Amino acid sequence: MAQDFDLEELVDLEQTFYDTGYADGFAHGRIHGLIEGRALGREKGYEMWEELAFYEGFARTWQAVYTAQGRDDDRAVHHIRHLLDLIGQFPRVNPSAANASSDLDILKLSRQIQSRYRALCSTLGVKPANIRASGTPEANSPEPADSTTRQPVWKIENNPQAMTF
Incomplete structure (x- = not known):
């Protein structure tokens, strides 16, 4: 009794397994890519809004200072208004x-x-905070080695007797 089988199926066997594996992997990757993409989007969106909230709070604080002083024709006031306008367009x-x-x-x-x-x-004479969320090279660069070191706000004394309970 002779077995009849198709030699074409044997020749294409490797390609069939490859195509099936590719289709399964593509569907699996699409699901995980969607999940990871949403998570990354939330993370980056939060970083971007954290940065914008800092800028808006900074501008509103200085706006309140200048309003309390009755100054409304200063360059700083112009920059504050323009900054708040740009943030409002976001x-x-x-x-x-x-x-x-x-x-x-x-x-x-x-x-x-x-x-x-x-x-x-620059107008206020304040050193800008390095809080960039955009991922630009200057965003994550360390401070230059020749910059002055920041002094602590409160003096911390190393007193072992003060630590006893």
């Missing part, structure tokens, strides 16, 4: 989900906000 919802044809460039707007913040700090 979208509150995901622009790709809300409007697919949105021409908003979030990174450009973020750079404009950072630049206006640095200009405001």
Whole structure:
């Protein structure tokens, strides 16, 4: 009794296993990519809003100081108003989900906000905080070696008797 089998199936056996594995891996990767993408989006979105909240709080604090002093024609006031205006333009919802044809460039707007913040700090004579969330090279660069070291706010004394209970 002769067994009839198709030699074509044997020739394509490796390709069949490859195609099946690829399809399964692609579907699995799509699910995990979606989950990881959402998690990364939440993390980066939180970082971006944390940065914007800092800038807005900084500007509103200085705006209150200048308002209390009755100064409204100063360069700093102009920078404060412009910074708050730029922050107000920042979208509150995901622009790709809300409007697919949105021409908003979030990174450009973020750079404009950072630049206006640095200009405001320069006008006020305040050292800008290094809190960039955009991932630009200057965002994560360490302070230069020749910069002055920061002094602690409170003097800490190393007194062993003070530590006893």
